[in-house]
Amino acid sequence: MTDPAPDIARLTATAAEASAGRTSGLRLLDDTGLLAVVLDVTGLATDERQPLEDRVRAALLNEAGVREVRVAMTAEKKTLTIIAVGSGKGGVGKSTLAANLAVALRRLGVRVGLVDADIHGPSLPRLMDSEDAKPASRGSKLVPVDNAYGVPMLSTGQIAAPGQAIAWRGPMAGRALEQLIDASWGAVDTLVVDLPPGTGDVQLTMIQKHKPAGAVIVSTPQDLALMDAARAVSLFEQVEVPIIGLVENMAGYVCPHCGGVSDPFGSGGAETAAKEMGLDFLGRVPLAMGIRLASDGGVPPAAGTDPQGEPFHAIAARVAAWLEARKGR
Numbered sequence: 001m002t003d004p005a006p007d008i009a010r011l012t013a014t015a016a017e018a019s020a021g022r023t024s025g026l027r028l029l030d031d032t033g034l035l036a037v038v039l040d041v042t043g044l045a046t047d048e049r050q051p052l053e054d055r056v057r058a059a060l061l062n063e064a065g066v067r068e069v070r071v072a073m074t075a076e077k078k079t080l081t082i083i084a085v086g087s088g089k090g091g092v093g094k095s096t097l098a099a100n101l102a103v104a105l106r107r108l109g110v111r112v113g114l115v116d117a118d119i120h121g122p123s124l125p126r127l128m129d130s131e132d133a134k135p136a137s138r139g140s141k142l143v144p145v146d147n148a149y150g151v152p153m154l155s156t157g158q159i160a161a162p163g164q165a166i167a168w169r170g171p172m173a174g175r176a177l178e179q180l181i182d183a184s185w186g187a188v189d190t191l192v193v194d195l196p197p198g199t200g201d202v203q204l205t206m207i208q209k210h211k212p213a214g215a216v217i218v219s220t221p222q223d224l225a226l227m228d229a230a231r232a233v234s235l236f237e238q239v240e241v242p243i244i245g246l247v248e249n250m251a252g253y254v255c256p257h258c259g260g261v262s263d264p265f266g267s268g269g270a271e272t273a274a275k276e277m278g279l280d281f282l283g284r285v286p287l288a289m290g291i292r293l294a295s296d297g298g299v300p301p302a303a304g305t306d307p308q309g310e311p312f313h314a315i316a317a318r319v320a321a322w323l324e325a326r327k328g329r
């Protein structure tokens with residue numbers, strides 16, 4: 001008895017499963033069971049490609065009527081979409097926002113990675129609970145460190161000797177950031193980059209060189225902080241980086257005892273400032289003890305189901321909508 005004719009729909013499903021969705025073409029080349037498969041290996045490192053090919057070939061050879069499998073691979077040159085998170089001054093919660101934005105975007109299905117370019121105080125390893133992790137290298141590229149939140153990350157803190165980073169000047173900081181961005185990011189297509197606070201030479205070099213697709217500016221509600229935030233906005237505008245919007249952090253203190261809300265730094269200032277500058281307002285994150293404790297403990301509130309994560313999810317949804325709209329442009 002001869003083998004039944006191969007069932008193309010079934011072979012396509014088998015290839016899709018074995019390649020985790022990376023099959024971009026499949027056809028029979030003749031009637032003796034010679035099959036050609038095209039795999040999209042965009043973002044995969046060289047040493048990940050052979051195992052993929054082997055898996056797909058083995059799965060297909062297991063199917064009825066398949067005698068030989070020829071595998072071709074294609075890869076797009078990938079450009080990463082960079083979202084810069086900036087602030088006019090330090091201590092306003094920029095890193096907290098960057099970490100939670102990345103975690104919340106991941107939960108929305110965005111293939112996101114996180115870069116800590118805050119050379120003055122790289123705090124993301126702590127926030128993402130990967131303080132002791134050192135990135136490996138693959139060829140000449142760094143391999144981002146994984147964490148429990150599904151957001152691969154690289155930090156200046158991981159590549160600099162203690163105390164070294166703070167002395168970096170603009171061009172050196174730009175080169176350090178290049179190493180982090182031009183890393184082996186695998187399936188990641190969007191990077192959230194936590195910039196150093198402020199609007200000086202270092203920030204300017206970084207954004208000129210790496211041209212983010214858009215920027216999120218974080219501010220607290222006081223007038224002084226908002227004046228600094230306006231400076232950050234104009235820094236991005238100067239180099240024609242679109243502002244995705246403004247976030248107001250530490251607005252409204254939620255008392256952990258009585259649940260009452262007070263406004264030690266005022267409230268609503270960033271929303272008004274955004275309106276005045278013609279920018280979108282992305283949301284307000286309250287000043288809450290729980291946010292600080294969770295963050296310092298390496299558990300971004302956006303990773304859990306506590307109400308504390310909600311403001312970050314709402315902000316991430318607006319950023320994801322902005323990213324989607326940008327694709328259509």
Ligand SMILES: Nc1ncnc2c1ncn2[C@@H]1O[C@H](COP(=O)(O)OP(=O)(O)OP(=O)(O)O)[C@@H](O)[C@H]1O
Pocket residue numbers: 087089090091092093094095096097118121123196197249250285286287288289291292293295296
């Ligand atoms: N909404 C919030 N409620 C309570 N604590 C917060 C909130 N946002 C940030 N914090 C805390 O404030 C401190 C500073 O936050 P963070 O490190 O994110 O600021 P930053 O703007 O990145 O600072 P810098 O860039 O100067 O290092 C941290 O201890 C953080 O846990």
